[in-house]
Amino acid sequence: MPFTSLGLSDAILKALADQKFTIPTPIQLTAIPAILNKKDVLGIAKTGSGKTASYVMPILMNLQQESGVKNRHANVLVLVPTRELAEQVKDVFQQFSRALPQRIKTLAVYGGVSINPQMMALQGVNILVATPGRLLELVGSNAVNLSGIETLVLDEADKLLNLGFKEELDKVIALLPQQRQNILLSATINNDLRNIEQILLHDPVVIEIEEEEESLDLINQVAYIVSEEKKGPFLRYLIKHHEMKQVLVFASSVATADAIVNKLRKNNLDAKAIHSKKSQGNRTDSLHHFKAGSLRILVATDLMARGIDISDLPFVINYELPRSPKDYIHRIGRTGRAGQAGDAISLVSQNELHHFEVIQKKMGKQVNLIDGNSVL
Structure with missing residues (x-):
């Protein structure tokens, strides 16, 4: 109609x-x-x-x-x-x-x-x-x-x-x-x-409107088992190895988001954080540059992601898993939009494995799980 x-x-x-x-x-x-x-x-x-x-x-x-x-x-x-x-x-x-x-x-x-x-x-x-x-x-x-x-x-x-x-x-x-x-x-x-x-x-x-499994079909999901201390180096490895030009990284807290950005910058990777502790001017500026493609990496908390709507965002990385399976679906749904395929990558520690199984069950999809500790 x-x-x-x-x-x-x-x-x-x-x-x-x-x-x-x-x-x-x-x-x-x-x-x-x-x-x-x-x-x-x-x-x-x-x-x-x-x-x-x-x-x-x-x-x-x-x-x-x-x-x-x-x-x-x-x-x-x-x-x-x-x-x-x-x-x-x-x-x-x-x-x-x-x-x-x-x-x-x-x-x-x-x-x-x-x-x-x-x-x-x-x-x-x-x-x-x-x-x-x-x-x-x-x-x-x-x-x-x-x-x-x-x-x-x-x-x-x-x-x-x-x-x-x-x-x-x-x-x-x-x-x-x-x-x-x-x-x-x-x-x-x-x-x-x-x-x-x-x-x-x-x-x-x-x-x-019931959520359909097909809504995730354009998203290529993969998860890496990575120890907490290796998550930072592994994130940097992924960004460089896949030559990511635009990637949205999710953290579960303001402190973690800021820590991720500091490490990325020290390794010459252009990144900014967007969360509730940032000024409105700072948040607006970061979001504008990320959407325009002039900011390579945006690190966000779940709440801030509500304003991020990019039709062809190629990569989403879960540095930490969210507490809610629905928030996981919301996060990865920032990519694979408007008919464009996208990649969603999760870094999962041993302590998060059981929770990740719950997320997969709720989502109705199995995610390929790879041992990332041997990569670095």
Whole structure:
């Protein structure tokens, strides 16, 4: 079924054509008509499934068709867990709104940067994309008024709840008008999400896109058994041996990410870390250069990877395994996208072997396991 059958305007369809989008993803097929009809929506689908565009397009259309764009206060609030995702969502809104006949202003606000420029930029905003903490700061400073919110979106709702934003979410929701459209989007479903779903959503359209094993078919997976003390040298060996020009390395903590980068730099390998302790300017700069191909190695924690979406990233390396099998799938899913094959390599210590067996079982795939200790 093409986009033309979903009730989208000519302007939105033109924006889709300009971006070379031709066929809706499964979540877009159901979410777009539901949101156009002002229904509440619960969408569960993996990262990279088109969730953001599934709400951006119908929200923009609804704003165009109503008097919302002339209102004094923002009409749409999108809550996200990270600064990177805030910028990514803002960019998608702006990409589609450029083709519209009426001007719609989107602003992303988040912590880690000065609040004053954000305060000044709030004038005339129609769509506000925010992290909960900074939004509450702006409300406390009387810089933003949420009384005009007609649509609330919780994007990456599972991460919002997992990262301890529940109390802040409750405070934000208490400030919103009771009559509004609610959209919850998440990569996973858990009890916390079920609880907030029952509180927020009214007769929702529920869309749950099952993850298919085929989604990993373009990813060549291999794992090396490597002792903890050899992981650093082995990582450097892999990068040099495979002549990797662009590789995303995953670490499980901020300290490990920084330590990896320091070792790589000492060995004349261009690398930067992206994690919650870095300034927003630093994170934005590192991500920009990595996406552009001018930074060879980016070392990331799981949370920061939410803003990394590169259609043809060739290599992902798990320096450490994540605790959750779903996070493992999310990590390796940064490669093997948009029809391009990719390589996912995991460094597994003896202590991690049992956990790696659990990951493989949950994933439904066996990964070739090689003794890497003999290589160095």
